[in-house]
Amino acid sequence: MSRIYNFSAGPAMLPEEVLMEAAAEMLDYHGSGMSVMEMSHRSKTYQQIIDEAEADLRKLIGIPDNYKVLFMQGGATLGFAMIPMNFMFNGKIDLINTGVWTKKAMKDAKLYGEVNVIASGEDNGFKKIPDVKSLKFSSDADYVYMCDNNTIYGSKFKEYPDTGDIPLVCDMSSCFLSEPIDVKKFGIIYAGAQKNVGPAGVTIFIIRNDLLEKPAPRPLPAYLDYRIAAENGSMYNTPPTYGIYICGLVFKWLLRTGGLEFRDKNNREKAAILYDYLDSSDFYRPYVDKDSRSLMNVTFRTPSDELDAEFLEGAKKYKFTNLKGHRSVGGLRASIYNAMPLDGVRALVAYMKEFEEAHK
Amino acid sequence: MSRIYNFSAGPAMLPEEVLMEAAAEMLDYHGSGMSVMEMSHRSKTYQQIIDEAEADLRKLIGIPDNYKVLFMQGGATLGFAMIPMNFMFNGKIDLINTGVWTKKAMKDAKLYGEVNVIASGEDNGFKKIPDVKSLKFSSDADYVYMCDNNTIYGSKFKEYPDTGDIPLVCDMSSCFLSEPIDVKKFGIIYAGAQKNVGPAGVTIFIIRNDLLEKPAPRPLPAYLDYRIAAENGSMYNTPPTYGIYICGLVFKWLLRTGGLEFRDKNNREKAAILYDYLDSSDFYRPYVDKDSRSLMNVTFRTPSDELDAEFLEGAKKYKFTNLKGHRSVGGLRASIYNAMPLDGVRALVAYMKEFEEAHK
Numbered sequence: 001m002s003r004i005y006n007f008s009a010g011p012a013m014l015p016e017e018v019l020m021e022a023a024a025e026m027l028d029y030h031g032s033g034m035s036v037m038e039m040s041h042r043s044k045t046y047q048q049i050i051d052e053a054e055a056d057l058r059k060l061i062g063i064p065d066n067y068k069v070l071f072m073q074g075g076a077t078l079g080f081a082m083i084p085m086n087f088m089f090n091g092k093i094d095l096i097n098t099g100v101w102t103k104k105a106m107k108d109a110k111l112y113g114e115v116n117v118i119a120s121g122e123d124n125g126f127k128k129i130p131d132v133k134s135l136k137f138s139s140d141a142d143y144v145y146m147c148d149n150n151t152i153y154g155s156k157f158k159e160y161p162d163t164g165d166i167p168l169v170c171d172m173s174s175c176f177l178s179e180p181i182d183v184k185k186f187g188i189i190y191a192g193a194q195k196n197v198g199p200a201g202v203t204i205f206i207i208r209n210d211l212l213e214k215p216a217p218r219p220l221p222a223y224l225d226y227r228i229a230a231e232n233g234s235m236y237n238t239p240p241t242y243g244i245y246i247c248g249l250v251f252k253w254l255l256r257t258g259g260l261e262f263r264d265k266n267n268r269e270k271a272a273i274l275y276d277y278l279d280s281s282d283f284y285r286p287y288v289d290k291d292s293r294s295l296m297n298v299t300f301r302t303p304s305d306e307l308d309a310e311f312l313e314g315a316k317k318y319k320f321t322n323l324k325g326h327r328s329v330g331g332l333r334a335s336i337y338n339a340m341p342l343d344g345v346r347a348l349v350a351y352m353k354e355f356e357e358a359h360k
Numbered sequence: 361m362s363r364i365y366n367f368s369a370g371p372a373m374l375p376e377e378v379l380m381e382a383a384a385e386m387l388d389y390h391g392s393g394m395s396v397m398e399m400s401h402r403s404k405t406y407q408q409i410i411d412e413a414e415a416d417l418r419k420l421i422g423i424p425d426n427y428k429v430l431f432m433q434g435g436a437t438l439g440f441a442m443i444p445m446n447f448m449f450n451g452k453i454d455l456i457n458t459g460v461w462t463k464k465a466m467k468d469a470k471l472y473g474e475v476n477v478i479a480s481g482e483d484n485g486f487k488k489i490p491d492v493k494s495l496k497f498s499s500d501a502d503y504v505y506m507c508d509n510n511t512i513y514g515s516k517f518k519e520y521p522d523t524g525d526i527p528l529v530c531d532m533s534s535c536f537l538s539e540p541i542d543v544k545k546f547g548i549i550y551a552g553a554q555k556n557v558g559p560a561g562v563t564i565f566i567i568r569n570d571l572l573e574k575p576a577p578r579p580l581p582a583y584l585d586y587r588i589a590a591e592n593g594s595m596y597n598t599p600p601t602y603g604i605y606i607c608g609l610v611f612k613w614l615l616r617t618g619g620l621e622f623r624d625k626n627n628r629e630k631a632a633i634l635y636d637y638l639d640s641s642d643f644y645r646p647y648v649d650k651d652s653r654s655l656m657n658v659t660f661r662t663p664s665d666e667l668d669a670e671f672l673e674g675a676k677k678y679k680f681t682n683l684k685g686h687r688s689v690g691g692l693r694a695s696i697y698n699a700m701p702l703d704g705v706r707a708l709v710a711y712m713k714e715f716e717e718a719h720k
Contacts, residue, residue: 011601016387019395023386025377033364035379037606040368040682072584073433073561077597077671081581088574089441106699108581114566145373199397201433201561221441221468223434237437238554240561240600241371319393322400360675 005344008322009151009173009297011194018249033194036245041238049241051233053248060254061181063206070205070226071234071244076173076192079203083169083188086226088142089217093119094166095145096135098155099126100328101171102147109145112218116141116243125238125239125329126153129292132161143167143187149175152326154299154333155292159186174296177205177254178338179264189213196338198247201240254338263338267319270336270345271295277349283356285329301331302359308332313356318351341356365704368682369511369657369663371554373699377611396605399719401598409601410594413608420614421541423566430565430586431594431604436533437464439563443529443548444469446586448502449577454478454526455505456495458515459486461531462507462690469505472578473522476501485689486513489579489652492521503527509535511555512686514659514693515652520545527571534656536564538698539624547571555656556698558607561600580599614698623698630696630705631655637709643716647691662719668692671715678711 006013008208010145012141029036033043054069063069065179072078083105091113095106097120109115116138119130137144146161149156151174167187176191179209183189188207194200207225212230222228228236254263275293277301287299302308308331315323325331366373375408389396392405393519397405414429423429432438443465451473455466457480476498479490497504504523511515511534520528527547534549543549547568565586572590582588594604595605614623625714635653638646638660647659662668668691676681685691696705 002393003387006394006398008398008403011399011598012396012403014395019387023383026383026386027363027376033362034366034681035374036365037379038368038371039372040371041560043682044415073435073600074438075597077432078434078583080579081583085581104582109579111579159570166491169476192598199600199602200401201603219471221438221445221471223438223441227714236554237435238371238560240433240559240603241554242559242603243561243600321394322403348643 003073004321005059005198005321005340006321006337007334007348009326009335010192010337011200012335012337014198014246015250018246018253020307021249022246026221039241041235041241047191049245050239050247053244053251056248056251056255057204058180060177060251060259061183063183066209067183068207068209070207070229071239071247072203072205073201073240075200075203076101076171076190079171079190079205080105080108081111082224082226082253084112085218085220085224086216087167087169087188087211088112090140090142091142091215091217092116092138093143093145094137094141096120096130096161097122098147099128099150100152102145105145105147105171118144121155126150127157127287127292128289129155129157132157132159135161137163137166141166143169145169147171149173149294149296151297151335152329153286153288154294155296156296158291166227167208174235175294177260177263177294178267179276180260180286181260187337193243193247198250199243200253202243202247204247226335266342267336267338270340270342271298273334273342274298274334274348277352281356283360284352287329296335296337298334298336299325299331305330307359314355315351318347320348320351361459361475362679363678364681365700365707366681367694367696367700367708369686369693369695370387370552370697371560372695372697374606375557375613375699376609378606378613382538382606383608388621392717397602399601400649401595405617406601409605409608410465410599413604413611416611416614416615417609420604420619422535423543423545426569426574427543428567428569428572428590430567430589431599431607432563432565432589433561433600435560435563438548439531439550439565440465440468440667441471442584442586443505444472445578445580445584446576447527447529447548448472449574450500450502451577452498453503453505454498454501456480456490456521457482458489458507459510460512461510461533462505465531469544469719478504481515486510486515487647488649489515489517490518492517495521497523497526500644501526503529505529507531507715509654509656511657512689513648514654514657516654516656518658527568534652536569537563537620537623538627540620553607555605558610559603562603562607564607577619584604626702627698628657630700631658632706633702634694634696637712641716641719644712647689656695656697658694658696659685659691660691662715667719670719674715678707680708687707
């Protein structure tokens with residue numbers, strides 16, 4: 001068996017230790033005589049798994065007691081719809097448009113009211129994160145919506161807007177658990193698991209209680225009401241049991257390897273290796289402005305589309321996968337989430353140098 | 361490692377071969393150098409996994425070409441909402457009420473129009489499946505809704521209503537792939553995976569094309585529109601990749617072990633062992649009427665609640681788990697899905713006899 005460096009934007013690399021644990025426990029979880037996949041979600045053993053996952057996540061981030069943690073399905077994409085359905089009380093929100101994901105969120109939110117775009121990177125191809133200091137919020141907005149790390153472009157907010165009493169709702173899908181999070185700045189944080197957390201099919205929501213205490217602004221089907229999910233500990237219906245278990249193993253891995261402080265340090269180190277090299281090179285061009293760069297998704301180009309294609313072809317001999325940029329941006333993208341080791345980034349830069357030497 | 365007989369109503373036992381395959385491939389799927397969990401859903405390797413899963417399912421059931429197969433999230437519970445959202449064109453449906461699951465479906469459907477209950481087992485505690493021959497349908501109904509196997513009570517339809525031109529929509533969650541299915545009788549068949557198919561977090565929909573060709577009767581968020589899922593091969597957003605892979609392994613297991621014809625024979629044999637014994641005993645009472653019995657969930661009682669509790673306690677020494685009946689029905693329930701071996705049922709009956717001898 002030879003594991004490779006997988007630079008996928010998500011689903012993405014998971015810690016090898018976690019996969020080994022999952023493989024070892026596949027037929028018999030802790031002497032239960034069954035796989036976690038086969039367990040009744042109403043069993044004591046499974047209740048302990050989900051309770052521990054939540055407790056470990058709370059510990060890892062430091063989630064205050066006045067926030068609920070929910071494990072849901074449908075990805076951030078279902079979140080785009082459920083958040084306005086549940087929390088557009090006055091029927092008006094402010095939104096910071098940083099690309100494809102906020103545009104999808106906007107489209108769904110418009111079914112439930114007015115969306116006021118208070119800043120947009122559209123004019124500059126989403127290469128720059130709007131300045132949060134200069135934002136003006138609508139006093140009657142139900143919430144301010146943003147996407148923290150923009151996987152497609154490789155951009156990220158360096159600070160969060162101060163929205164005062166207006167809840168800040170943040171899609172953190174691709175940077176969640178890559179750095180410490182000050183939860184109390186937010187009304188809602190949510191993230192699809194398939195970047196830093198676990199397998200696709202689990203979406204984590206951290207929601208401030210006061211939002212859940214207000215009745216839903218419209219009649220909602222049971223699955224689509226966060227209040228029902230919260231009242232039932234994410235188990236109104238069968239949750240994605242195995243996915244939550246894997247997330248739990250990842251939380252334990254993060255806790256025993258230095259927590260989010262270490263990840264922050266390690267992720268900065270990994271990104272610096274790549275960005276420092278990109279900045280020192282006349283051959284490669286980074287896609288995003290220097291002050292808007294993501295630590296998770298590093299986007300860049302060679303001098304031409306042909307060389308981009310050649311770069312991808314050449315990457316195969318080192319077994320580097322998924323370095324192609326998103327179709328809407330083109331070029332190249334290296335996603336270097338928590339589970340990507342430093343050595344993977346170093347190996348990529350070595351190949352980039354070799355390629356530059358051969359083609360400049 | 362000692363595997364046990366797990367009589368859980370779902371999530372439930374999976375074939376040991378499948379779990380062994382999944383464990384062996386956990387760190388390196390077919391020489392790809394990564395786990396299926398870590399694969400980009402846009403990669404060729406993953407596309408092949410989901411395409412094969414669909415092709416195998418089509419082969420297994422014999423799904424006609426004019427039906428789409430979708431792998432979704434949110435369980436049957438999200439289906440309760442999405443089906444009326446997407447297909448209540450005239451705003452009126454007929455529904456056969458066979459218990460908790462159809463009542464939940466009814467509650468959500470009422471948000472989108474009128475629900476006409478054309479038959480109900482409510483008066484007899486859902487111990488009897490309504491006679492489908494005597495049903496009268498509303499000529500302007502968008503569809504007729506039913507739940508085939510009722511996990512909680514242990515009841516199942518022995519034949520399907522002939523609804524003529526009105527599409528028949530069937531929740532098959534707990535009997536899907538336990539027997540052959542004549543798909544063309546239905547407009548929609550759907551099933552949560554966690555009984556006979558795979559891990560919780562995958563829901564399979566089989567939808568006749570003409571239903572998807574009509575525009576949605578109301579504006580829908582992207583995730584909640586089956587048309588968008590169908591146009592994007594279940595990958596408008598990241599699907600539950602690992603869960604679908606496990607379902608695919610189960611489909612291959614079913615194909616190589618005699619398909620649905622063998623399962624039908626095997627499931628009838630397993631159920632007969634239990635029901636024959638129940639019918640021969642004066643000690644145990646089956647919950648459901650003889651002509652309405654499920655082959656998947658066998659519900660019964662001892663002469664008293666105290667003895668039921670003692671039965672469960674005594675089952676521990678044989679490591680039989682999850683034999684407790686659903687809280688809304690009480691008593692005992694043995695769920696014997698595809699992956700429960702004949703020997704598991706024989707061992708349970710041996711214990712039942714022992715318990716009867718000791719307590720009658």
